Amino acid sequence: MNRNTHICLVGLMGSGKTTIGRQIAKRMGRDCVDSDHEIVARTGVDIPTIFEIEGEAGFRRREARILAEIIQRNGSPIVLATGGGAVLAEENRRLLRANGWVVYLDVSPRFLWARTRQDHNRPLLQVENPLACLEALYAARDTLYRESAHFVIKGGATTAPALAQTLLKEFNQRCRQST
Numbered sequence: 001m002n003r004n005t006h007i008c009l010v011g012l013m014g015s016g017k018t019t020i021g022r023q024i025a026k027r028m029g030r031d032c033v034d035s036d037h038e039i040v041a042r043t044g045v046d047i048p049t050i051f052e053i054e055g056e057a058g059f060r061r062r063e064a065r066i067l068a069e070i071i072q073r074n075g076s077p078i079v080l081a082t083g084g085g086a087v088l089a090e091e092n093r094r095l096l097r098a099n100g101w102v103v104y105l106d107v108s109p110r111f112l113w114a115r116t117r118q119d120h121n122r123p124l125l126q127v128e129n130p131l132a133c134l135e136a137l138y139a140a141r142d143t144l145y146r147e148s149a150h151f152v153i154k155g156g157a158t159t160a161p162a163l164a165q166t167l168l169k170e171f172n173q174r175c176r177q178s179t
Contacts, residue, residue, distance in 0.1 A: 006100035
């Protein structure tokens with residue numbers, strides 16, 4: 001691993017991937033790319049509309065194409081905030097792990113529920129019991145996040161700037177150890 005390695009953040013929706021990614025990118029002088037925002041920008045419609053028209057499977061196909069393009073495009077290294085379900089596809093997990101330093105922001109479902117309960121832009125949470133949905137998503141995806149990650153950090157208990165600082169310190173330490 002070297003300083004030109006992409007930093008890829010994975011975790012459930014609302015875990016802080018974009019917020020922390022922006023903090024890290026700013027401190028490193030990198031661009032922060034949010035794969036969900038990239039999908040919206042390219043399609044011209046919001047994610048709930050894509051889910052409504054194409055279903056989750058259609059969205060996941062778009063997500064896989066976008067991730068591959070983002071990761072493999074030439075240029076400076078970036079900080080990538082993935083969508084919460086990006087790890088569902090084995091190819092995405094392999095791509096992220098092979099082309100970046102992958103960090104899993106592990107945040108409890110209860111904390112995520114408190115953070116996302118008013119957000120109507122999250123199609124998977126537009127159900128009778130969003131907390132139960134988050135608990136089920138966590139149970140189903142936690143192993144995949146861990147399998148993808150080079151580093152796991154507990155989120156939710158501290159501020160985004162503090163988490164960003166911890167991650168930068170860990171990244172720099174790993175870069176020094178690789179040389």
